Amino acid sequence: MPELPDVAVVKTYLGRTALHKRVQSTRVFDESVIKDVTRRTLQRRLKNRELSSTRRWGKHLFVELDSGDGWLGLHFGMTGLLQYHKDAADTPEHTRVRLHLSNGYHLSYVCRRKLGAVRIVGELKTFAEEHDLGPDALETDRATFVERLQGRRGGIKSALMNQSVVSGLGNVYTDEILLAARRHPDHPVADLNEDALEELFDKMKYVLETAIEAKADPSDMPDTFLLPHRSEGEACPVCGGEIEKITVSGRSTYYCPSCQPKP
DNA sequence: AGTACCACCTGACGGC
DNA sequence: TGCCGTCAGGTGGTAC
Numbered sequence: 001m002p003e004l005p006d007v008a009v010v011k012t013y014l015g016r017t018a019l020h021k022r023v024q025s026t027r028v029f030d031e032s033v034i035k036d037v038t039r040r041t042l043q044r045r046l047k048n049r050e051l052s053s054t055r056r057w058g059k060h061l062f063v064e065l066d067s068g069d070g071w072l073g074l075h076f077g078m079t080g081l082l083q084y085h086k087d088a089a090d091t092p093e094h095t096r097v098r099l100h101l102s103n104g105y106h107l108s109y110v111c112r113r114k115l116g117a118v119r120i121v122g123e124l125k126t127f128a129e130e131h132d133l134g135p136d137a138l139e140t141d142r143a144t145f146v147e148r149l150q151g152r153r154g155g156i157k158s159a160l161m162n163q164s165v166v167s168g169l170g171n172v173y174t175d176e177i178l179l180a181a182r183r184h185p186d187h188p189v190a191d192l193n194e195d196a197l198e199e200l201f202d203k204m205k206y207v208l209e210t211a212i213e214a215k216a217d218p219s220d221m222p223d224t225f226l227l228p229h230r231s232e233g234e235a236c237p238v239c240g241g242e243i244e245k246i247t248v249s250g251r252s253t254y255y256c257p258s259c260q261p262k263p
Numbered sequence: 264a265g266t267a268c269c270a271c272c273t274g275a276c277g278g279c
Numbered sequence: 280t281g282c283c284g285t286c287a288g289g290t291g292g293t294a295c
Contacts, residue, residue: 002288006288059290075290077289078290079288094273111272113272113273113274113289115271115289116289117290152264153264154264154265158265158266162265163290171288175288230288249265250266252288265295266294266295267293267294267295268293268294268295269291269292269293270291273287274287275285275286275287276284276285277285278282278283278285279282
């Protein structure tokens, strides 16, 4: 689930649960999700720190430690989530790291496929530079978005999914944005003029904000959304035509050939 | 600069 | 029932 809207929902969840609680201890069930630091360092840096604020950058969620002691960096891969629970016995399956908080509750980082990451981060700006993260898709403005796309070669879908252009869009929401903008996923970026790119920016914002309002739950999204109809042969939610599946930069791509004709 | 492919992982599903 | 290939919303590295 974890694209920008999903991570935004997790951020809200954390805000209502573990935020402002203090970490007593940290259990690591699987070291393979820990990046950049050792298990010991992770545990030491978290110990007795308050989870004082949260910040999202693209698909990354950062939890500030004691306002100034760096950040706990969380990435959810394809199958990650957080679970706040009282009893250790309720620890979900596939929990890789679990914080024990001073109020007795636990915050579990769950990641079935282990494609996510847990780390300690100093400056967020530095982290973003090191990982080549472009501006967050919801925090950037129209002019910056247009500027970052202009002059690029290749198709629009690969560009939007490229985290160094704008960060936060994954396979599913990129398809969603392209249907909203009525653009074919392979449409060359170079063929889109400034007006078209601005239009795309507006659709991106609309799709992301709407998805967050629906708490990233497809069943609460507008009828015009592709998300609940992401499979071959389904009816396009806009025109009723048949959704087609193609491969774009190695990813399954669903689109409506009549709403999104080849340029 | 961009793309194509592989690797990292686990689990669900369909075909035989 | 069981085995097997394929696929799944992530990123990062390498080779072209």
